[in-house]
Amino acid sequence: MKREAIKDLLYKIADDQLILGHRNSEWTGLGPILEEDIAFSSMAQDKIGHSLAFYTLLHDLGEPEPDIIAFSRSASRFRNSQFTELPNGEFDFSLIRHFLYDNAEAIRFEKLSTSSYAPIAKVATKLKGEIKYHVLHANTWLRNLGSSTEEAITRLQNSLNTLMPYALGMFEPSVHEQELIATGIYPGEEKIKAEWLTKIQQVVAQTELTLPDISSLPPMLGGRAGQHTKYLQPLLNEMAEVIKIDPTAEW
Amino acid sequence: MTLEKEAILRLLEEVKDPEIPVLSLVDLGVITAVDIAVDGHVTVNMTPTFAGCPAMDYMKKDVEQMLARHGISHFTVRMSFDDPWNSNKxxxxxxxxxxxxxxxxxxxxxxxxxxxxxxxxxxxxxxxxxxxxxxxxxxxxxxxxxxxxxxxxxxxxxxxx
Structure with missing residues (x-):
């Protein structure tokens, strides 16, 4: 049923944003330089704002209030990719995840801005401008650090090798894939993935880094079906700490 | 009490961006429509600059307070992406x-x-x-x-x- 397909799409998009937004916020106060502290904190704010926009669309379709959706589900009911829930690691790790994620997100928003489901198209039309700043930030750092010192290049390459299978997990097809494509709501993960690969390859080619050969990489799937790493539940517990103590608290 | 649309817009000119106190919400471009129904009900449509901007809630409350302070008792302030903000606004x-x-x-x-x-x-x-x-x-x-x-x-x- 079309409604279920739309809900599934909204959940996976919003959950990715909420979880990565919280991971980004963990850099607040810890960024390697002040500008990066501010950048990751700003991106956290943006991403959580984006998730709110999509959770609001879910609420319009009969799901609970955005705060309830965000803070009351256990890990197995989250539809984010495992990619977004991994701990931040060191700055190179967070930077590579940011680069791989936001280049995909920009393509996703561009495609969704012409979705046949008008409420999604409206939100995506708005957000596709905002995400350009995330992409600009990621690509600039990748170009600069990816062709700088040996240590920077080695660190980034290691993180790229570790994260690539997880990044491919973003494109795990849903059971509603064909229906979403046929109805013009979403062009499907394969299409987004193909454009994403071209895009990230263009940037990586301007550095000393090498994109791993994805034909021999098994993607880390499962997140879209509620299968998560051991890192998600502790993150959710932390996110819901206030609402669990006092559900009526305003903060 | 009923007011003309222009009068409402003049009131909203007095509501400023909490982080840039010289800039009115009208000049910022976040007020997308003001409608007055025949029964006098005032609807103000707003749209966020950035979706995650924490100041938007304050701006919405400021608009509500400004309307209430000027004796408008029946109003709705809506925040939506129907007419999304861009900096050309x-x-x-x-x-x-x-x-x-x-x-x-x-x-x-x-x-x-x-x-x-x-x-x-x-x-x-x-x-x-x-x-x-x-x-x-x-x-x-x-x-x-x-x-x-x-x-x-x-x-x-x-x-x-």
């Missing part, structure tokens, strides 16, 4: 206010927001265009950090979007 008056406040206003653009526009800024101190973006993220979601190569000062720009 900033009025000329708003741009001047930003400049006077020390923030570079965003350049206007046609249709496509490309990289050249994102990185372009005119220094609000010396008007030079020989500037470099230092970071796309500044003290608030709507500001970027730039450096002026002419007067050697850092400055903030209200981001084009």
């Amino acid at each position: 900033l009025t000329e008056k708003g741009r001047t206010a930003l400049k006077d406040f020390g923030l570079a206003p965003p350049p206007t653009y046609d249709l496509i927001l490309d990289l050249d526009i994102l990185e372009y800024a005119t220094c609000p101190n010396c008007q030079s265009t020989n500037t470099t973006m230092r970071s796309p993220f500044g003290p608030t979601l709507c500001r970027a950090l730039h450096f002026c190569n002419n007067c050697h000062q850092m400055f903030e720009q209200f981001k084009p979007l």
Whole structure:
């Protein structure tokens, strides 16, 4: 049923944003330089704002209030990719995840801005401008650090090798894939993935880094079906700490 | 009590961006429509600058309080993406206010927001265009950090979007 397909799409998009937004916020106060502290904190704010926009669309379709959706589900009911829930690691790790994620997100928003489901198209039309700043930030750092010192290049390459299978997990097809494509709501993960690969390859080619050969990489799937790493539940517990103590608290 | 649409807009001119107190919400471009029904019910439609902007809730409350303070008892203030914000919605008056406040206003653009526009800024101190973006993220979601190569000062720009 079309409604279920739309809900599934909204959940996976919003959950990715909420979880990565919280991971980004963990850099607040810890960024390697002040500008990066501010950048990751700003991106956290943006991403959580984006998730709110999509959770609001879910609420319009009969799901609970955005705060309830965000803070009351256990890990197995989250539809984010495992990619977004991994701990931040060191700055190179967070930077590579940011680069791989936001280049995909920009393509996703561009495609969704012409979705046949008008409420999604409206939100995506708005957000596709905002995400350009995330992409600009990621690509600039990748170009600069990816062709700088040996240590920077080695660190980034290691993180790229570790994260690539997880990044491919973003494109795990849903059971509603064909229906979403046929109805013009979403062009499907394969299409987004193909454009994403071209895009990230263009940037990586301007550095000393090498994109791993994805034909021999098994993607880390499962997140879209509620299968998560051991890192998600502790993150959710932390996110819901206030609402669990006092559900009526305003903060 | 009923008011004309123009009178409502004049009231909203008095509501300022909490982070840029010289800029009215009307000049910021976040008030997308004001409708007065035959029964006098006032509907104000608003749209966020950035979806994650924490100031939007305050702006909405400020609008509600301003309407209530002026004796309008039946009103609805709606926040939606129906008519989404972009930086071209900033009025000329708003741009001047930003400049006077020390923030570079965003350049206007046609249709496509490309990289050249994102990185372009005119220094609000010396008007030079020989500037470099230092970071796309500044003290608030709507500001970027730039450096002026002419007067050697850092400055903030209200981001084009």
